Amino acid sequence: MxxxxxxxxxxxxxxxxxxxxxxxxxxxxxxxxxxxxxxxxxxxxxxxxxxxxxxxxxxxxxxxxxxxxxxxxxxxxxxxxxxxxxxxxxxxxxxxxxxxxxxxxxxxxxxxxxxxxxxxxxxxxxxxxxxxxxxxxxxxxxSSVVGVLLVSRLSRRLRLAAGAARRVADGDMTARVRDVIRDRPRDEAAELAQAIDGMADALQERLVAEQRVTADIAHELRTPVTGLVTAAELLPPSRPAELVRDRVRVLRVLVEDILEVARLDTAAERAELAELQLGEFVRRRVAGVAPDAQVSVLSEVPVRTDPRRLERVLVNLLVNAGKHGKPPIEVEVDGLTLRIRDHGPGFSDELLRDGPSRFRTGSSDRSSGHGLGLTIAVAQVKVLGGTLTFTNPEPQGALATLVLPDSPV
Incomplete structure (x- = not known):
């Protein structure tokens, strides 16, 4: 301690x-x-x-x-x-x-x-x-010894309360201060715990309501969007028809992304593990998504993870780098660490400080996009049990670093 x-x-x-x-x-x-x-x-x-x-x-x-x-x-x-x-x-x-x-x-x-x-x-x-x-x-x-003992007890309860509050801030909506400091004695620390828990309960109810609304809207949109896709494909070839089909495809991708975010928000997703060679896996996926990207494998190790979720993370990071960064795009595999870097303007200060947020763009000069790509990547990495960090290396560019766990969750 x-x-x-x-x-x-x-x-x-x-x-x-x-x-x-x-x-x-x-x-x-x-x-x-x-x-x-x-x-x-x-x-x-x-x-x-x-x-x-x-x-x-x-x-x-x-x-x-x-x-x-x-x-x-x-x-x-x-x-x-x-x-x-x-x-x-x-x-x-x-x-x-x-x-x-x-x-x-x-x-x-x-x-x-x-x-x-x-x-x-x-x-x-x-x-x-x-x-x-x-x-x-x-x-x-x-008196000093007695004071240290009494204050240590209060300090310990406050530290436990702070730890529980940090867990809530990190997304663990099941954490409650009252469970770690108990209700006795009924002092200011207990009142603080009650206030924090009340705030956490209200926040959880609001998040659950928002997640339910988001999922319901996405589900309701899925059927008409599917109809729009079908109808757009039946339009005779023309420039307006191409514009309609392009916008319909964007709308369909957006609805699918929202549905995926809603599923990840439930924290019920589980990884389906399989063993693979990370370097070889990355080479094949990068070639299909960003053929111009430079791939280097510093060290190759077998990893046990969910290939589908890992591919989703890799694709989202490559798409983000290609859309909002500048070439060359560099992909580096070093053991269990995967780095993707572009040479554009870098991530925004808000993203570096608070992390990706849905419907908020991730680079300082972005004028398009709905901000779900990096949000989905972070959520999928959490399911995999790894970590995903964002930095702006010198002299310019954006760097996303994915570290997979030694032992899968």
Whole structure:
């Protein structure tokens, strides 16, 4: 399974990972800040209670108790300023030799000060940082894994839906998205499948209706056209009679082509296989259809295929090259590959992009024709199980390449 870095799967997974990381960082900062502030508040409160005991004891005994000092020179200037005027205050000092929490109070013009180490609380904060870091990494990894699993499931269902839609676009009207992605869970992918299947059902109904109308019209025309052919042959020799017979023959060929297209549209046609030498087969058929064409056999291999359908494809390609291309017409057989090239203006951009379409001509300067020849050729090749491609080689011309399967369908 090939996945591109810019696919929906990786973009959504990356978004989930980024959001998880941002949430984890935000929560970690919030927890750390709250814990740090709570620690400091508790330490200040404890020091404040202790300095109050020191002040009361000093008032009774005149001695500094609990490890306090009187008029210590180590008291931070900020703390001294805060206690002037008989006040009481606490202060956190960050020093190279460690952190200290101070408490001081002024009594009788003297400053009683008390300090306690704050490093143990800093150590607790460091341990909390480690826990938050490990927890954040774990949350990001876990959420990323869960996100990848969830998005992979969605991505897989979307890929299956796209594959089924492509099969419908390629002509497989039995393909349905709901059959490949199922109906559970009922999410946006299921709604997309329902919408695509509804479109495919409507398209299939329309195609079936059009095919039925085409076949019915062709069948209805067949009898009067046969009568016209018979009547035209009974006309006395004259120029108008020749024109009538020529147009009637064109009309009969058109009706027969439409009937053939209608049969091929049903997808019920099956190849009647026989073994033949492709090079020899092509030489004989080309000699009868385009005697001026140049035939070359690079390698000869036996092939098992339907001779009638293969002849139909070959004749249609040769007729198209002779009618809409320019000589020389070159026919090349190379193993299971058959190439037919002319030196005319080449196929139109629409045909190269979308493939042959009925009632649309196939060369850039075509002014006549009903466009069924190449359409029938493509459909017959599909029955044979091969591939037929159209290109415009340099410097000019049109090239049709037929590749027969190694093993027949």
């Amino acid at each position: 090939k996945l591109l870095p810019a696919s929906l799967r990786w973009r959504l997974s990356a978004a989930i990972a980024v959001v998880s990381a941002l949430v984890a960082v935000a929560l970690s900062l919030l927890v750390r800040t709250e814990f740090s502030q709570t620690q400091l508040a508790d330490a200040r409160q404890l020091q404040d209670e202790r300095i109050q005991l020191v002040v009361r004891d000093y008032a009774l005994t005149g001695q500094a108790a609990l490890g306090s000092e009187l008029n210590s020179s180590a008291v931070p200037p900020e703390l001294l300023s805060a206690v002037r005027g008989g006040q009481r205050a606490t202060y956190l000092e960050r020093a190279p030799n460690g952190s200290w929490i101070w408490a001081a109070a002024e009594t009788d013009g003297k400053v009683l000060s008390l300090r306690s180490p704050y490093s143990d609380r800093d150590d607790a904060l460091s341990r909390l940082d480690q826990v938050l870091l490990i927890g954040s990494v774990g949350v990001v990894v876990l």
